Structure formats: C-alpha cells, structure tokens
Amino acid sequence: VVHVVRKPNGEVDSLVGFMFDISARKRQEDRMKAMQRKLEEYSYKDGLTGVANRRLFDEYYSREWLNSIRVQKPLSLIIADIDYFKQYNDGHGHINGDQCLREIAQLWSTCCSRPRDLVSRFGGEEFLMILQTSYLDQIIEIAERCRKQIEQEYFVINDNLSIQITASFGIS
Numbered sequence: 001v002v003h004v005v006r007k008p009n010g011e012v013d014s015l016v017g018f019m020f021d022i023s024a025r026k027r028q029e030d031r032m033k034a035m036q037r038k039l040e041e042y043s044y045k046d047g048l049t050g051v052a053n054r055r056l057f058d059e060y061y062s063r064e065w066l067n068s069i070r071v072q073k074p075l076s077l078i079i080a081d082i083d084y085f086k087q088y089n090d091g092h093g094h095i096n097g098d099q100c101l102r103e104i105a106q107l108w109s110t111c112c113s114r115p116r117d118l119v120s121r122f123g124g125e126e127f128l129m130i131l132q133t134s135y136l137d138q139i140i141e142i143a144e145r146c147r148k149q150i151e152q153e154y155f156v157i158n159d160n161l162s163i164q165i166t167a168s169f170g171i172s
Contacts, residue, residue: 049105
C-alpha cells in the first residue's frame with residue numbers, strides 16, 4: 001500500500017509505503033484448499049474399502065443413465081453380494097471381516113478396470129459395478145471373472161486358518 005504525502009501547494013512531498021508479508025496466509029489458503037480436496041475425495045470414497053461409495057454410485061449412475069439414453073447405448077450393471085458374510089463376520093471377528101471386504105473390493109476393481117467402469121460398495125457386503133458394455137456375453141464374462149477371483153482366493157484369518165469365500169451375482 002502506498003500513500004502520497006503532498007505539500008500545501010499540492011506538489012508531491014513524499015511517498016510512504018507499507019509492505020505486508022502474506023506468505024503465511026497464502027500457505028494457510030493452500031492447506032485449506034488441499035483439505036477441501038481431501039474432504040471431497042472422502043465424501044465419494046468408501047472409507048473401508050477405498051472403492052466408490054453409495055453417494056458416488058448414485059451420482060455416476062444417474063449421469064451414465066442419461067448419457068446412455070442420449071447416445072442410444074445400453075448401460076450394464078452387476079450386483080454382487082458376498083455369501084454368508086454375516087456368519088463370516090460374526091464367527092471370525094469384524095477386523096477379519098473388514099480385511100476381507102478390502103481385499104474383495106481390490107480384486108473386483110481389477111475386473112472392472114476400463115476407464116468408465118465403476119466399482120462401488122453399495123452397503124454392507126453388497127457391491128455394484130457399472131460397465132460400459134452392451135454385450136450380454138461380456139457382462140457375464142466379467143461377472144464370472146469376479147466370481148472366480150474370490151472363489152480362488154483364500155482369506156487369512158490367522159496363521160492356522162484361511163477361508164474360501166463365495167459371492168452371488170446379478171446382471172442387468
């Protein structure tokens with residue numbers, strides 16, 4: 001900020017300037033922006049599994065459904081439910097149940113890895129996948145690949161026990 005000091009006749013006598021260091025404020029603003037981005041990311045990501053949450057699924061599905069109508073191309077959906085997960089969780093503890101959900105979410109993310117595919121945790125042990133394919137045989141193949149992936153995996157409970165898990169799938 002600069003102020004002009006004038007003589008009684010109006011001529012400039014001197015200039016008085018003030019300088020403020022705003023570095024700290026700028027750093028704080030940058031930290032706030034980073035925190036805002038992180039909060040936004042958390043609001044769309046399932047905190048346990050790291051895949052999309054129900055909120056992102058709902059928004060993405062609505063957008064993709066309208067796009068599908070606009071471009072006249074079908075939109076495919078797979079729903080997966082882990083079989084007997086309540087018994088697994090109750091019998092082996094919630095820590096093992098949580099780890100199982102994390103591992104399954106990551107496995108299924110590799111099945112649906114094309115740019116516009118979305119894997120989301122719908123709730124509990126239910127997962128939904130949106131696929132950008134219109135061919136029934138491709139959808140069945142992807143669902144079957146996801147089913148086989150967890151069927152072939154053994155989920156470690158402790159040093160002496162690993163368990164096989166299965167899941168049921170529906171496609172639309």
